[in-house]
Amino acid sequence: MDKLWLIIRREYLNKVRNRTFVIMTFVSPLIFIGVILLIGWLTSINSSExxxxxxxxxxxxxxxxxxxxxxxxxxxxxxxxxxxxxxxxxxxxxxxxxxxxxxxxxxxxxxxxxxxxxxxxxxxxxxxxxxxxxxxxxxxxxxxxxxxxxEDARVKAKVILQTYSGVVSSKASSWVKIALGGAAGYLLMMFIIIYGNMVMRSVIEEKTNRIVEIIVSSVKPIYLMLGKITGTSLAGITQFAIWVILGFILIMVGSAVFGVEAFQNPANQEMVSQAQNMDEMQLIVNDIMQLPLATMIICFFVYFIGGYFLYAAIYTAIGAAVDSETDTQQFMLPVILPLMLAIYVGFFSVMDNPNGTVAVIFSYIPLTSPIVMLMRIPFGEITWWQLTLSILLLYTSIIFVAYLAAKIYRIGILMYGKKTNWKELYKWLKY
Incomplete structure (x- = not known):
């Protein structure tokens, strides 16, 4: 275990000390916020024409x-x-x-x-x-x-939304839940793709440079794989935390300086139009407070960690099986497809019926549950046993996938000059 912590420390420090990592950590928020402000400014010019x-x-x-x-x-x-x-x-x-x-x-x-x-x-x-x-x-x-x-006979009906327990909600409550659930699911998907690729490139780089041959002479491949995944994830979390802090600061400064309403978009126009008076705004605040916020925060980290480790193990196995990043294309579709399917199910099934058959089934499947379940939680209709079963299946699958990935990693990192295919990977799993 001491060697595992050394590998984690090495991977983490190598990532955070890398010049490209440092530059992108601080430049990316500037570029991202700059694009948002530019779009907002161009939109304001276009709307004023x-x-x-x-x-x-x-x-x-x-x-x-x-x-x-x-x-x-x-x-x-x-x-x-x-x-x-x-x-x-x-x-x-x-x-x-x-x-x-x-x-x-x-x-x-x-x-x-x-x-x-x-x-x-x-x-x-x-x-x-x-x-x-x-x-x-x-x-x-x-x-x-x-x-x-x-005109005098015309009557406008007033519709009041209220739960069975007597809590009054706004007409925009569904949009609030959709926004929070969608943001959580999409954020997790992007984190998996970005930092999963980072793990894969790191494995390919060490394999190409033949550094891994020296490392595996004193460390078991399984420890090397787990250390690489953990160290890279910690570096990614560090970078992500910096992005959130810098992004928030830059948005506040940019909005104050340029006076650009950067977050206006067609998706929330209905919610905004329904919140034109203070009473409606207060109801929206009440809607947010009525959400299972504690459950949402805890489950976000639980599924965040579980989803990342599940896919990172797959990315690591792919990196070990190839000699260059170009060769990874044949293996990427089975990785990206479940993520895209989860987003699709989330926006078109969960948002319409969070307790429907499709939404429930995909919230149990480990490859899609981190995204789909995060989108279901804001609607507050999930029982404790559903959450427990989903998390149990996710973390059990991590052990199983990590075991298979380790077998591929153990052989793949020492294989050179040969194009790997699915048939070859299946043979490695038998060794």
Whole structure:
């Protein structure tokens, strides 16, 4: 065991003292935050741009009056102009689009948009909503309906979400759970891929340099493999912790200096739109406090460690079986596929039905359970025996996979100049 700790210490210090590791540790957050702020700044510039739209209204009811200038669009109205001339004018002026309003055979409004490129979906939806609302009102008036009476009779239902125990939640509670579960699962997947590849490259480098031949003369291959995995994981955790701290600091500084709302994205627009008043914001805070936060934090580290060691053992075996990183491509699909499948199941099955058959089964399978179970936990419908069974299967599989990986590692690190395939790996497992 003393040699194991020496190997762990050696691997850790070699990683954290490496110049590339140090540079990427401190430069990566700068690049990442810089890209986020740049995207936010470009988005703010793009959203502040006012686009010119040509409007040719040839409808009998004067639907063109619905289109008023705003911060997004300014309308250039054409009167007594033929359609061909209107198209030529709009194109020569470089306008965003031309809206042509006419009446169809049933005296209903028909709108045609002419443009070089397809207009945005929001622009089309906004126009359809205006025209449909006005056309509906005109139809009601023709049928003798008083619009004011109709508006006065309109009632907006208020929906309150409440648990059986009496806890009131917000309409955005599902989005909060999706965001937290998705972030945890995606973070774990990225950590496995990044630092699993780091372990694999380290094994290939030592094998290529023939350093491993000297090391295995005094250390058992299983200890060397476990020490390499543990040391690299500790270096990765160190780097990740620095990234989190620096990233938080840089976001705060960048937002204060540039005034860029860097975290706006279409995925959370519904949640943001539902939280426009303080009451709703308070409900969202209550939703977060009602989540099983202690369970989420503990399980994150449990699955984080278990998932990493499971896949790191596989990455180590692959690194020992090949002579160069190029040769690893044939073995990577079975490693990446379960991770991608777990993300897919998480976002399309867990978010829709966290206790569905698909979500439950994949939260037990060791190769997918770290991601899928982390996505299920925020929904708070998991029993203690489900968690226990999932963790037990995960850590039992680590022992089994590490045993198989050690057999491949023991032979592979001393094999040179021969292309390894799946059939060859199967033979090694028999030795």
């Amino acid at each position: 006012t686009r010119q739209v040509t409007l040719l209204d040839q409808s009998a009811s004067g639907y063109g009056q619905l289109f008023e200038d705003n911060s997004d669009f300014e309308y250039q109205r054409l009167d007594n102009v033929e359609l061909e001339n209107a198209i030529a004018i709009s194109e020569s002026d470089g306008n965003y689009a031309l809206i042509h309003l006419t009446d169809d055979d049933q005296n209903k409004v028909k709108a045609t948009i002419y443009s070089n490129d397809s207009p945005s979906t929001s622009f089309i939806n906004s126009m359809e909503e205006k025209l449909s609302k006005k056309a509906t009102e005109n139809n009601l008036v023709e049928k003798g309906v008083d619009l004011q009476d109709l």
